Amino acid sequence: MQITPGNSTLGNLRKILVFMWPYRRHLFGLMTMTACLAVLAIFPPLVTKALIDRVFTRGDVSVFFLFGALMVLIPTISHLLSLFQQVLSVWLGQRFVFDVRFKLYQHMLRLSLRFFNKHSVGKLVNRLMGDSGTVQQMLTGQSMTVLSDLIVASCAILATFLISWRMASVLIIIIFFFVINFKFSRKRIVDTSRAMRKSYDRLSGGVQNRLVANLAVKTFGAEQRENLVFAEQSEETIFYGKEQGIAGNNFWMNVSLIRALGDSIIYFIGCAMVLQGSLSYGEVVAFCAYGTQLLWPAVRFSQLANQLQQVSIATERLFEIFDEVPEIQNDPEAVFLPRLSGKVDFQDVRFHYEPGKEIIKGFSLQVKPGDRIALIGPTGCGKSTILNLIIRYYDITGGSLTLDDVPIHKLDLRQLRRQFGIVLQESHLFSTSIKENIRYSRPNASDDEVMEAARTAEIHDFIMTLPEGYDTAVGDFGVELSVGQKQRINIARAICAKPAILIMDEATSSLDSDSEQAIQKAMEKVLSGRTSFVVAHRLSTIKNSNKIILLDKGHIQEQGTHEELMAMPKGRYRELYTKHMGAGVLAE
Template sequence: MNNLGRLLGYLKPYRARVALAVLLMALVTLSTLPMPRITQYVLDVVLPGKLYRMLVVVFWLILGLYLFRGIVSFGLNYLLGWLGQRIVFDLRFQSYRHLNRLSLSYYDKRQTGKIMARVIDDINVIQYMITGGFVTLITDILTLFVVVPVVFYMEWRLAWIAVVIVPTYVVIYKLFLKRIRSLSVQLREKWDALIGALQEKIAGITVVKAFNREDYEVERFMTTVKDNFTLGMTQAKLNRILGLFVTIISAGGTGLIYWYGAGLVLDRALQPGELIAFVGYIGYLYGPALRLVDFNIQAQWAGAAIDRVFETLDTRPEIMDAPDAVPLTEMRGAVEFRDVSFGYDPEKPVLHHVDFAVEPGEMIAIVGPSGAGKTTLVNLIARFYDVTEGAVLIDGLDVRQIRLEAIRRQIGYVSQESLLFSVTLRENIAYGHHDATDDEIVMAARNADLHDYIMSLPDGYATKIGEDGVKLSVGQKQRLAIARATLTNPRILILDDATSALDSETEANVQAALEEVMKGRTNFVIAHRLSTIMHADRIIVMDGGRIVDIGRHDDLVQRPGVYKNLYDEQFRSAQDKALASILG
């Protein structure tokens, strides 16, 4: 209910239109009122008096009335359509903007499809509620306010019969309410699960196919669909039963009115036409009563959607600028981890007491088995997550004291799997720096050893990639990501396994290019192939979320430990390969 009020708040900027809509609704309602009276007039006056001329007047009256109603309805629907679309627009815009502000931890905890369901489905439900539900609600309330006095004025004895029936609706409805509400919530959740699963399985179609799991996935999907079907049917059944009750009550009420009314007609206390008109007006009352029940069902459904949309909007980003955050426009690139511990779930630490300091311009390599926490460590530098204990400092400032925008602008980041958007190559490279000049873009592409390939394409930098454009190989994607990260001329460059997807030859090329782009920056390079990091200023060796050793390559290979093991392993396999190629 609270959230409903909040939703109505979205109509506030459009009050004038809302007021006009309500006025038009009132006109539509009023335009239906004369009909029973006209019927009465025809039955009680025109027919007995054989006033056939009046039938022409009646004809034009009815035609005029419906014409008027049609025109007003048209305007009303247009206005409502506009309001509904406008609110959807506002809500979608706000939701998406807010989703962009939310921290990565929000996304870690949720399926992409479920997040999408909120922005798309829930907001659609809300739109339907505004343009459909609310409007009938208002017209119905208006109708009740006008028609109730009319029927009492016409014949109060009959009116009582009609009015006494209304509370029975309420009682019946109350009996059903709890079931309807819980069904709505369940249906919403199942729907969510459906979209979530669909998105995940489509994104992972390669895995599904590689493991021959198509049939299994179809079956699993069908189970979810079936759940939806069953719940939907239960809901439909419930609605129909409720509808049946309401119809029976209405029919009973109408029957009673005819029964008692016929007596009044026989006693000449009432004209036959009056009785017909009266029943006509009562029909106007039952319609809204019926629809109010329907509206309530709809409202339960929409209520769940409204709650979820506002829940998203109310989620506070975990990572936000401190009120006194400094802009730090000129980063030098010194990085320090001061006894940092961190866990995605604070209960389950992933990094333990990580402590080291890096001078501006240093090249730091990070090695260790997968799952050691290398990615996690570099994620803390760009403040994708906040430490659980200790502090990460850039230029001696706690990253929590620096404006996020400044951090992200001055850190170049190439992640483990590069993500490109379905736009042109140029736009992809210039993603973080959209006002870059052509020269800058070409330079970045050259550095990443991608320029020649791009120039070989007919459209060059204007080539679209993705669905309806060229498809890049993993290595090309990775090089594009490197171009993108270095274009912004960042003070700190983070390469998370940026070259591991490349074949040795390309890697050697990219490596040479990287050495160029790394100059004058602080670099964090995570790599599996030790050949790429042997010349690092310092190598941080990680295992199980701890730093187990720090040093230069020459020192580290001397000591027994994780690094030496890695080295021996790779050295040996390289030797084996060389041997194999010699022996053919």
């Protein structure tokens, strides 16, 4: 998302403030308490002035205890109000950041695979958790400080002009220097902050990517090379962190200098006016107190201005994701089919990931309910892409694709995907129990159905050997499973879904031949009457299919049953099968 000058800081803040609207009453209560605290802060200098001028200077002891009581009562009331204010502020901040994160997470889940292919997981997590926290700190804690400072500063300016317009004029000039400091420091702070966050995104994304691929790193002995990459990316982050720190420090050193000089100037002028008889001691003390109340907000406004740029950048980064339009949209008049029969019809289907680079070229195929379709061909020929189109992870760019004679884009998207059982080559388990991992495909499945799916996937006996059986945790904090065991649980998950269409993309490639044969034998019952699409290299899997589709560069080169393709004297499939039948695996 490109941020234009007219839609920068204030525009970003207006966008994010929408999330505060549901809590407007709580926010109003918080603002009211903050305003009361700000008003109470006006009275102590007046009480101090009265004590000095009336009691100590004129000797009027009749009001001594009254003013003494006020000096105790005002801080006590302020403390109690501040306690309630802090509790409400913390609660409001937590609710706000939860809503932002929940909406962003919800939006992310609706985005297409293309989006996740472009952005690393580390980068997205950094946006979801880090940037939302930055905005929360500003909008709850700092915003109340701004309101309080505005009220205190307004009253302090009025009070200082009532005491001495000459000294008040000097005070305004001092405040003007705070504005100048911010004006000259802002651009460097913004630029370095944006560069710092981008470099941190790259570092987080790189770390996440390499930790996930740690097996490849170890396999190729690339630890030292990866250390150098990490060091290089860290150096970039350190550099921009240093630049950001220098910009911030220069800004704050100027702020501290202006405030120190301002205090000294006000105090010196006040003393001179007392010596001239223009002001009383009490008036000078009160003026200095009000001057402090005015200068501290000026300091905090300078700090706020710096933080405001951080929040603007964080908000901009959040809305880069919020503004992403989901590529796959549900049709407003979508057809809801409780259960597909499994009929799939491709008619001259075309598809490209990037314009001008067509991956699927005029693909036509009629699949009857219960058919088993094997997709074979060299890497990059479009096998997995065909599967992605059936599940509607992507929309076709040409031709037509229908399920049960309904165009796929006319089917209710959520209900469509519930019709599939999917097992991919790369297995993934959630950090929860084995039972919940299997049940993930159908949350209302009974324990018996979960165990039946596990039996079919040839994993039940192993699960029962674990200390807690099906309640054993896996993932980050659970037992360690082999690749084959993870894949069997994935297969059990797909079976538990009771799908109308089963999709297996190299699903048994991580299993040994005996295990694969046992699962295939058990799955005969599962596959019976169900349409299935299989991407596989094992000849035994391919031979049992009703129709074998040999793809080459996005189009069908040959199709038919094993027997039909073997009957073609110069057929490509026959050549491949004859060449690799001894190995049992169809090499590419």
